Amino acid sequence: MSSLPQSSQPSTPSKTGLGSTVQMVVDALSARLAAGEYPRGSRLPSERQLAASLQVARNTLREALDILEQRGLITRRAGAGSYVAEPEHWDNAVPVAAATGPLHLHVMRGIMEPEIARLAVLHMSSAGIEALARILDEMRATSDPAQFTRCEEDFQQKLAEGTCNPLLIACYNLVVKARRQRHRAAMLRRLTTPERMAYQRQVHAALLNALVGRDIAEATELVQQMLIEEQRLLMQEN
Incomplete structure (x- = not known):
């Protein structure tokens, strides 16, 4: 692992x-x-x-x-x-996203993202995996915190689309909207140091390899590691 x-x-x-x-x-x-x-x-x-x-x-x-x-x-x-x-x-999505606190968001991500990874391993098409590879290339090419954060979100959204589950995709889009609220996006940019970007590039590359290899255990473990690391950063911020 x-x-x-x-x-x-x-x-x-x-x-x-x-x-x-x-x-x-x-x-x-x-x-x-x-x-x-x-x-x-x-x-x-x-x-x-x-x-x-x-x-x-x-x-x-x-x-x-x-x-x-x-x-x-x-x-x-x-x-x-x-x-x-x-x-x-947007009538319902915007107020829900605005009212969501960091802990609420992290709990929902902990529930959804490992399952998204599992389903993506099972169902994601080769075209979807190629799209993830292009996003990973963008992550490697940028050192701008705002653009890097956007690439992370794009990667996760594309991963969700790979589940081929319309309801799960719609639910996860709301999670992304909550993550992009202005105060939360600013916090993420503050936390996006060169060291964190290097870590995220490495773990996203490993996740892509797990998808290519259709390795459910590895994919879900990598997602859980990312969530633990983000929780650690959020605790430092608070």
């Missing part, structure tokens, strides 16, 4: 929680959405295209997309980009 290493930083948020450039991007994209420039359910242009059209860095754009997602204006799908949300799908 894998023996993995142990694993703070963005600046303190302003009073509004947003920098002026991020706020400008949020306002610009919100206006485009309100004007119907991007129809409901449609896919937004790529991050590269949006960043170029708004003349901002991609990291700034991603922060703005995080805010739009928290406000229920867009949804983001692992490996598939950002989509204009159907508001009725």
Whole structure:
């Protein structure tokens, strides 16, 4: 079984929680959405295209997309980009996500993620495994805490999709929404040190290998190790 290493930083948020450039991007994209420039359910242009059209860095754009997602204006799908949300799908999800505390979230992840790993080993297609490999490549390529955290979430969402269980996927999407609440996302970025990123790259690579080898025991153990490590970090934070 894998023996993995142990694993703070963005600046303190302003009073509004947003920098002026991020706020400008949020306002610009919100206006485009309100004007119907991007129809409901449609896919937004790529991050590269949006960043170029708004003349901002991609990291700034991603922060703005995080805010739009928290406000229920867009949804983001692992490996598939950002989509204009159907508001009725968010009426219940947003308040539940906002009201979820760190302990609630960790308990739910402890219940769901090992079972997601087990089912993904049994049911995930080769195309799904290839998508996970691409996300892992992104994790290896970035040293930006916000982007790295997003890659982790994308990996877990894609893993959930590999269960081929629509209800489980929908439930886990709510877990991800709770994880992406602004205060919690900021905390995760603080905890995403170079040491933690190295640890997560290693454990995600091992998890991918377990999926390729269809090794249920190894996959579930690796997920449990990640959860234990995250619990340790959360206890340090508190």
